[in-house]
Amino acid sequence: MRLKRLTVKGFKSFPDRTSLTFPLQGISAIVGPNGCGKSNILDAIRWVLGEQSPKILRARSMEEVIYSGPNGRQVGYAEVSIVLEREGGTEGEKKEIEVTRRLYRRGEAKYLIDGKLVRLKDILYLFMDTGTGTRAYALVDQGQVTRFVEMGPHERRLLIEEAA
Amino acid sequence: MRLKRLTVKGFKSFPDRTSLTFPLQGISAIVGPNGCGKSNILDAIRWVLGEQSPKILRARSMEEVIYSGPNGRQVGYAEVSIVLEREGGTEGEKKEIEVTRRLYRRGEAKYLIDGKLVRLKDILYLFMDTGTGTRAYALVDQGQVTRFVEMGPHERRLLIEEAA
Amino acid sequence: CRTRLREALDGINRQLERVFPLLFEGGSAKLDLTKEGSDILEKGIEFMVKLPGKAVRSLHLLSGGEKALSALSLIFSIFFLKPAPFCVLDEVDAALDESNCVRFSRLLTEISKRSQVILITHNPRVMETAHRLFGVTMEEKGVSKLVSVRLE
Amino acid sequence: CRTRLREALDGINRQLERVFPLLFEGGSAKLDLTKEGSDILEKGIEFMVKLPGKAVRSLHLLSGGEKALSALSLIFSIFFLKPAPFCVLDEVDAALDESNCVRFSRLLTEISKRSQVILITHNPRVMETAHRLFGVTMEEKGVSKLVSVRLE
Numbered sequence A, B: 001m002r003l004k005r006l007t008v009k010g011f012k013s014f015p016d017r018t019s020l021t022f023p024l025q026g027i028s029a030i031v032g033p034n035g036c037g038k039s040n041i042l043d044a045i046r047w048v049l050g051e052q053s054p055k056i057l058r059a060r061s062m063e064e065v066i067y068s069g070p071n072g073r074q075v076g077y078a079e080v081s082i083v084l085e086r087e088g089g090t091e092g093e094k095k096e097i098e099v100t101r102r103l104y105r106r107g108e109a110k111y112l113i114d115g116k117l118v119r120l121k122d123i124l125y126l127f128m129d130t131g132t133g134t135r136a137y138a139l140v141d142q143g144q145v146t147r148f149v150e151m152g153p154h155e156r157r158l159l160i161e162e163a164a
Numbered sequence C, D: 001c002r003t004r005l006r007e008a009l010d011g012i013n014r015q016l017e018r019v020f021p022l023l024f025e026g027g028s029a030k031l032d033l034t035k036e037g038s039d040i041l042e043k044g045i046e047f048m049v050k051l052p053g054k055a056v057r058s059l060h061l062l063s064g065g066e067k068a069l070s071a072l073s074l075i076f077s078i079f080f081l082k083p084a085p086f087c088v089l090d091e092v093d094a095a096l097d098e099s100n101c102v103r104f105s106r107l108l109t110e111i112s113k114r115s116q117v118i119l120i121t122h123n124p125r126v127m128e129t130a131h132r133l134f135g136v137t138m139e140e141k142g143v144s145k146l147v148s149v150r151l152e
Ligand SMILES: Nc1ncnc2c1ncn2[C@@H]1O[C@H](COP(=O)(O)OP(=O)(O)OP(=O)(O)O)[C@@H](O)[C@H]1O
Pocket: A011, A012, A013, A014, A032, A033, A034, A035, A036, A037, A038, A039, A040, A041, A064, A065, A066, A067, A068, A069, A142, C054, C057, C061, C062, C063, C064, C065, C066, C095, D142
């Protein structure tokens, strides 16, 4: 599975629909001044992969991921979609799959795969064993890189088991 | 009190006597590649000011601050001296004061002011209320700057009281 | 003790009014006693930050660079209130982008007029503002030595 | 489960033999089971690092940059053993000096031949190695937008 496209709308500092199409190979760099929204993009990826802990997304409650502006401008919901490209796959399987997560201000959460409503369990199942689950070694947060060296022996064991 | 000169010998990665003379005004920058010994200089300043916690000095035991080299080269003790320039003291008072701390491999510790043996209490007393005590707001460790914002309200109160 | 704490808060807040907008080109920040606890001696101290053009947010929503710069505004404000004889800052500029580094260096130069500032940094733009440079190397592996450094 | 863990350790250690010296120009690192606990399933995993020309030290004596680079050698080794479909690294290069940034970028380019790498960075030298650049700005305060960025 490769990350083909990420679309955010109403998530953190992105009130308007914003789409990033990534090349399937090579290095993509995300650059910009302090506070412009770069780490919010990584939060969006973790969120759509099913992350349930607000703390990991630097929020106190999950509702805080919904855009709220200085001018009182509000949006009704936060939505992130990710289009993944499967590699190899059998003939019949589609090459692409789209996963979407939505959270309404009233608190209702929706998860969709290719436009069809599913449960969170289905999304977590999809990403199991691929190394892209939300806590995987493949997503390294800002300021956390030295955690891999400072963590205790038992936490390190959990990390290695995920990779095994 | 200004920091006039710092001399380290046998402390962390400085086996040979090394002396830094700082201008009493303006900005002095310490630069160099990763792992060359820059943060060890800040550790040396905290140590000579009386720091008692090995953890704050990034060591497991205080003995670990004594230089030990790859070739088995060892030194018998770690020593740091700091010469401070008092501002506007009374006529009779000396303009400079030198504080020295020494730790022998056998575990014996020595503290000196102007060459005379004193107790740790005397050194801590000297720096009280000047804002340069070892835990003060004036010494900011690598990677710790955001601690001032992330700390809880009660820890922040201790910091402000130190400044009061 | 009560009045001393109150005075310190008011003093730091007065400095923050000047220092914070210098670092963020606008916005404001202040220290406040927490609501909990009846007696002033039981209360903690909150730090409230409002970035220019953004809603007032709790500190954990700030970005890495915004947190570092807010922290520096607090440290410098305490500094202006009660200048410590010297200060040592170890790579506090690591998370800052170009333009925040420039504002940081400008403020540091102002502080260094009254206090002695010792700064550890990798950033060439910040190094340029120093009056004196100390180079540390490890020519012999594992052994730190001092060299004199010239700014190009 | 026992054999799987053993295989993973051996696999990562084989990669570390290649990756660590590339990042540090020498030295070595390996993962090992801790001595405590009798059954393999109760043991934790230690990470031992030996820097070129320095005595073997416990990890907490390492400098900020050495810790970051050691951590990256571990992350990349796991990556080479079991390439995840994509990886996102948020300012992992902040503590690295010039020459370590160059070695880091070189290794990243090698990884990106097999996996998709998404990198958030402020460092112009590291940006140059990217094949595609996404610029994020906040022209309207508080509102993030994408802009296309050209490398000068
Ligand atoms: N729900 C929300 N609504 C609006 N803005 C938000 C929301 N959540 C976070 N933000 C804003 O997003 C900004 C932080 O963005 P982010 O952490 O992505 O910055 P960054 O580009 O990574 O910066 P740095 O280079 O400093 O790390 C903060 O200023 C914060 O106020």
